[in-house]
Amino acid sequence: MMKFLRSLFIVSSVAASATGHAAAGKQDAKKLRILCLHGFHGSGSILQEQIAQLKSTLSPYAELVFVDTPTLAKNDFGWWHAIQTPDSKDLEDPGVDGGPNTQYKGWDVTRAFLVDTFAKKGPFDGVLGFSQGGALTGLTVGMRAGDGKPTPSHPLTFDFAIEFSGYVATDPNLIPLYEAKDSYNLPSLHVVGLSDMIVSPAHTQALASKFKNSIVIKHDGGHIIASTPEVKTAIKNFLVEAQKKKALNARGSMQMAAKAPEPLKAQVPILKGRTPLTLPLWSKGSAANMKVFFPKEARYGRMAAVVVFPGGAYSTPNGSGSDAAEWIAQQGMVGIKVQYATRGSNESHPQSYNDAARALRMVRSRATEFGIDPDRIALMGFSAGGHLAALVATQPDLIKSVDDDLLGKVSARPNLLILGYPLISFVDGYGPGAYAGSTDNFFGKRNADESQRKLVSSEWHVDGKTPPTFIWTTDDDYLVPSNHSKIFVAALKKAAVPVK
Structure with missing residues (x-):
């Protein structure tokens, strides 16, 4: 029985030591599949370029799946556009700030696209997003079935979230998504640029606060996907833990809405x-x-x-x-x-x-x-x-x-x-x-x-x-x-x- 028990829990020294991390990287466990969501005025190929400096950190553990906003082929460029009146012609607002009349034009199309993408290209273990894609990552978590059983209101299933320079949605119609506490009870990693002039650090911190098990990593840069040593280490530790938990679940041994490891300094x-x-x-x-x-x-x-x-x-x-x-x-x-x-x-x-x-x-x-x-x-x-x-x-x-x-x-x-x-x-x-x-x-x-x-x-x-x-x-x-x-x-x- 003890052998069974130990296989479920992974002795703590292995779980957090450098040796254990190296061993996890050599396992035959299937790589994590991560859906990647680009930013405003972006595309899947642009996000690939933006994240290139993290390729050596991500590739041992994850397969990245890049997609374009569903209306990109029609010369659109955002997952939604924040408008203040139904007939507004101004489509240059990604919706970082807003008021009581803010509406995210295009959200219905984006939501349907996400459901279809999970059905046709999934399953996904996690979701990653940058800027408006980071905000979309937060909303995608709100669409997640916390108990793993999809419903029409919560049709998606995945196990973790990573976002760079994201923000909380300002469309009042979407705020209720953040109230799904079970949906946000998952490991999440949030990367904050302290010099970000497009999405302020406070906005990204506010999004992180919606998650129960959030890890926040800060860097001195601006509105970028940072690749500092601290960010790389945090991402590696996060993915290693997610991969180990995926392996446990694949053996049918244990279902864990488990918390990702804290950065090494905080352990x-x-x-x-x-x-x-x-x-x-x-x-x-x-x-x-x-x-x-x-x-x-x-x-x-x-x-x-x-x-x-x-x-x-x-x-x-x-x-x-x-x-x-x-x-x-x-x-x-x-x-x-x-x-x-x-x-x-x-x-x-x-x-x-x-x-x-x-x-x-x-x-x-x-x-x-x-x-x-x-x-x-x-x-x-x-x-x-x-x-x-x-x-x-x-x-x-x-x-x-x-x-x-x-x-x-x-x-x-x-x-x-x-x-x-x-x-x-x-x-x-x-x-x-x-x-x-x-x-x-x-x-x-x-x-x-x-x-x-x-x-x-x-x-x-x-x-x-x-x-x-x-x-x-x-x-x-x-x-x-x-x-x-x-x-x-x-x-x-x-x-x-x-x-x-």
Whole structure:
């Protein structure tokens, strides 16, 4: 199992070290396909010339697909023209600045062209744009299906965005595109020219702020596609990470809306042999805590993490799997063991759920402090801890604790779910026995009604947002029947969630 786990996460030292980057460049993984969008008064061939100085940086990792604005053949030259009145004849405004009456003439044609291009020339892994093409890149992200399932309003799928000297659209009719938060939750790289007199640095920074996982690189030049060493390094690091994630997804192992690596200067320093940390989950009134174990060997950059919920039939949080977090740290990742509410602490649902969700939010919110990549966090649960893990993974906002100051700010959903002989259902096959005793311990009472039990039976709550899952059990398990795992696997497959 550990070999499988490590293959999913890529040990942190490899992920960020120079050696790891070189190795990634030699992989047989298919190159990234990037759709390239030119600027105002530009064309695909002009953009090729503008980006030529970056060819040696881009070509090892990416295939660039250049296209022309759909009306270029009619002597047009922009993806749209900003006008103030419907009958305006002035077509020399790319729409950097605007007012309440601004309209982007030609947007409907451009939008249809993008959808057609993705259908006929795709798939694309990412989109790159310069100037007005950078602004179009931002709008293209707004057309992206954040969950990977295209709809008429969000018909495009891709995984990252790169823009040089872009800006936020000023047509009021297009502003709602930026409100699609899931669409903008993807790795993005933004290159800002501090001397840009055409698209001010503030405009490009404003576009970057629309993205959840943005990296901003500045250079001293103007309205150009810069090729300084800093820009080249940032682009290389960004593409290396995107290529590795594409390779993982191609193996069907993991779906990650993962964050691109930060520039080297901003990465976490070397972590070696840090003393384990024991941290309370709540400021008062609870003994629930988590213990964070770090690798003993030196690691560079951000590491993967595995949060562990041990078993114990909800009578104790110290059952099977109690030593898993420390063992995970020995494998080169950060392991976190969670002490959650059980009958042994005179607590029951919903406190056990609140403790579990709080632990995930805390780990993600303190990722920089722990040296963790916040988008490579797995959740591992054993037996009853597997029930709790599946519950959080399928319903990360089931209970909204007023005491959790991270609620609504940080996601409790893991990026990967790992279950060992898990208790899943409080409905299927419910009756006397060890796992029925777990049900009583969970609720703190006997004979909970079926509607209550169904609400916390995860086979009923799997959807497309459930993370990829690795699960194991045995058919001779007399404590938790293997059917629990089997019905969960069936639900995952029905929702097209990768499962092994």
